[in-house]
Amino acid sequence: MKRILVAIKRVVDYNVRIRVKPDGTGVVTDGVKMSINPFDEIALEEALRLKEKGLAEEVIVVTIGPSDCQQQLRTGLAMGADRAIHVQTDAIIEPLVAARVLHKLAEKEQVMLAILGKQAIDDDASQTGQILAALWGRPQATFASRVEIEGGTATVTREVDAGLETLNVDLPAVITTDLRLNEPRYVKLPDIMKAKKKPLDILDLASLGVEALQQVQMVKFEPPAQRSRGVMVKDAQELFAALQKKGLV
Amino acid sequence: MSKILIIAEHDGSRLNQATAKCVTCAAAVAGAEITVAVFAADSAAVAAQAAQLAGVARVLRVDHPANAQPVAATLAPQLAALANGYTHVFGPSTTFGKDLMPRVAGLLGAPQLSDIMAVESATRFRRPMYAGNAIVTVEVAAGTQLVATVRTASFEAAGSGGNAPVEAAAVQVELPTHTRFVSVSAARSDRPDLQTAARVVSGGRALGSAENFQILYSLADRMAAAVGASRAAVDAGYAANDMQVGQTGKIISPELYLCFGISGAIQHLTGIKDARTIVAVNKDSEAPIFEIADIGLVGDLFQIAPELERLIAAAK
Numbered sequence: 001m002k003r004i005l006v007a008i009k010r011v012v013d014y015n016v017r018i019r020v021k022p023d024g025t026g027v028v029t030d031g032v033k034m035s036i037n038p039f040d041e042i043a044l045e046e047a048l049r050l051k052e053k054g055l056a057e058e059v060i061v062v063t064i065g066p067s068d069c070q071q072q073l074r075t076g077l078a079m080g081a082d083r084a085i086h087v088q089t090d091a092i093i094e095p096l097v098a099a100r101v102l103h104k105l106a107e108k109e110q111v112m113l114a115i116l117g118k119q120a121i122d123d124d125a126s127q128t129g130q131i132l133a134a135l136w137g138r139p140q141a142t143f144a145s146r147v148e149i150e151g152g153t154a155t156v157t158r159e160v161d162a163g164l165e166t167l168n169v170d171l172p173a174v175i176t177t178d179l180r181l182n183e184p185r186y187v188k189l190p191d192i193m194k195a196k197k198k199p200l201d202i203l204d205l206a207s208l209g210v211e212a213l214q215q216v217q218m219v220k221f222e223p224p225a226q227r228s229r230g231v232m233v234k235d236a237q238e239l240f241a242a243l244q245k246k247g248l249v
Numbered sequence: 250m251s252k253i254l255i256i257a258e259h260d261g262s263r264l265n266q267a268t269a270k271c272v273t274c275a276a277a278v279a280g281a282e283i284t285v286a287v288f289a290a291d292s293a294a295v296a297a298q299a300a301q302l303a304g305v306a307r308v309l310r311v312d313h314p315a316n317a318q319p320v321a322a323t324l325a326p327q328l329a330a331l332a333n334g335y336t337h338v339f340g341p342s343t344t345f346g347k348d349l350m351p352r353v354a355g356l357l358g359a360p361q362l363s364d365i366m367a368v369e370s371a372t373r374f375r376r377p378m379y380a381g382n383a384i385v386t387v388e389v390a391a392g393t394q395l396v397a398t399v400r401t402a403s404f405e406a407a408g409s410g411g412n413a414p415v416e417a418a419a420v421q422v423e424l425p426t427h428t429r430f431v432s433v434s435a436a437r438s439d440r441p442d443l444q445t446a447a448r449v450v451s452g453g454r455a456l457g458s459a460e461n462f463q464i465l466y467s468l469a470d471r472m473a474a475a476v477g478a479s480r481a482a483v484d485a486g487y488a489a490n491d492m493q494v495g496q497t498g499k500i501i502s503p504e505l506y507l508c509f510g511i512s513g514a515i516q517h518l519t520g521i522k523d524a525r526t527i528v529a530v531n532k533d534s535e536a537p538i539f540e541i542a543d544i545g546l547v548g549d550l551f552q553i554a555p556e557l558e559r560l561i562a563a564a565k
């Protein structure tokens with residue numbers, strides 16, 4: 001069966017104004033809206049479209065984290081994923097460990113593609129897809145804005161600093177998504193009901209033979225240096241004068 | 250003692266300034282010995298430029314036809330092999346480095362720190378999270394080999410005046426055949442590069458069309474500025490993807506950031522926090538961009554941008 005594995009992460013919603021806890025141990029998450037990482041939604045959307053085009057037969061969503069994450073898996077199922085895997089753990093999961101878990105699952109499920117978001121908007125690490133590709137010994141096409149599958153290969157357009165780069169890679173492969181790959185669909189109410197009946201398997205790290213290794217300690221969180229409101233000018237003439245005074249024009 | 254290996258970013262003939270910024274970051278690790286590795290089909294010219302960077306102790310050349318293009322799957326096993334004996338492996342936080350470095354970390358089984366913005370010691374660094382809304386001090390155990398990407402906007406470029414020896418390095422690894430470079434379409438222009446420009450003019454959704462962006466190109470050319478854009482402007486097709494500034498675009502630190510019709514979403518602001526002077530023109534006096542702008546002007550960009558251009562032209 002042609003399967004696609006999509007990794008999704010539960011993160012603080014992108015509309016939430018992030019506040020660092022006064023004791024510097026993290027950011028405030030109590031009572032804060034949580035969502036699927038926006039890039040992962042794009043990853044899932046892409047997988048669903050490939051399935052709808054007949055290029056894949058099954059879409060599996062997976063997440064690693066505490067029990068709350070099942071909410072996001074259910075959303076993924078409601079969007080259209082066929083089944084979900086929850087690797088349940090309360091440990092801090094670094095990208096290397098996440099990639100080890102995904103590697104195990106990619107091999108176990110013999111997937112043709114693993115699609116991940118290019119970064120999670122909480123830790124902004126942008127690592128997991130690339131590490132997965134390294135461990136798996138497979139190609140990576142990161143920051144994708146266009147994906148075409150044909151004859152056992154994927155042709156992927158990537159958003160790079162210089163413009164757009166195109167790679168052709170053998171499958172199986174890892175793709176990470178950029179913002180302009182697609183616009184994720186909205187979930188409809190009947191789909192939410194249907195999603196409740198879809199399979200959701202719960203695994204733990206030990207059953208996959210992965211250890212929750214933590215190599216990086218987060219010692220202290222601080223708010224960033226604030227820029228303050230400056231002066232207002234009233235027209236182009238004044239703006240020009242202000243820029244001239246600073247030697248900027 | 251720290252031995253730091255930096256991978257050079259280049260276009261085949263010229264060293265990218267991001268590399269010089271990585272050198273400055275590496276030099277902030279006390280007593281570090283800095284090596285720059287250049288992978289290319291023929292790395293002579295780029296290696297010579299790297300050798301001139303102040304603070305570089307040694308340049309390693311790895312010439313191979315497969316290194317003609319910066320393909321992560323090809324470069325990663327070579328860099329990982331070369332990394333043996335180094336305490337740190339650094340690359341820039343550009344799309345090149347972001348693509349490559351985690352693959353190297355994966356091969357080494359080493360932790361990676363992304364976007365390091367300050368060095369506290371050889372094992373302790375600061376990096377942004379949550380689109381720059383939290384600055385986190387992170388630490389690894391002494392003796393852990395560390396991979397990192399360097400947030401280039403946080404460091405000045407290392408100066409020239411160095412004269413490091415250049416050596417050819419032999420790297421014996423099998424290169425994969427599963428990844429083929431097809432093409433890169435770079436929108437070539439005579440304008441300064443967005444990532445290194447001293448002045449940047451940028452526009453948002455308010456521009457309304459690709460044609461209207463001409464107003465900003467014209468002003469930018471008058472000021473010798475690069476042109477940037479918000480995600481909304483790029484999504485709408487008004488500007489090319491390589492012009493996007495922000496959390497998921499380019500993080501820049503120009504002397505002047507002059508933006509028109511950009512509301513100031515948190516994801517955009519994270520890309521311009523390090524600009525020396527931020528100037529915003531927006532018709533909405535409540536736009537969040539004004540909370541951080543050094544100079545603000547409430548008004549219609551279609552009137553103000555051309556007028557500003559005329560004033561600059563007249564003063565020359």
Ligand SMILES: Cc1cc2nc3c(=O)[nH]c(=O)nc-3n(C[C@H](O)[C@H](O)[C@H](O)COP(=O)(O)OP(=O)(O)OC[C@H]3O[C@@H](n4cnc5c(N)ncnc54)[C@H](O)[C@@H]3O)c2cc1C
Pocket residue numbers: 014038039121452453454455478479480481482493494495496497498499509510511512513514515516517520530531532533536548549550551
């Ligand atoms: C995961 C994620 C990542 C993102 N990454 C980025 C990123 O990297 N970069 C980025 O920019 N955004 C990013 N965004 C999007 C961001 O949230 C905003 O949607 C986007 O920045 C808005 O762009 P804008 O300011 O051009 O448009 P708008 O927010 O629509 O603002 C347009 C502004 O133009 C003003 N205006 C209208 N007409 C005129 C006129 N004639 N003259 C003057 N002013 C006028 C309006 O008052 C308004 O303030 C990201 C979002 C998500 C979810």
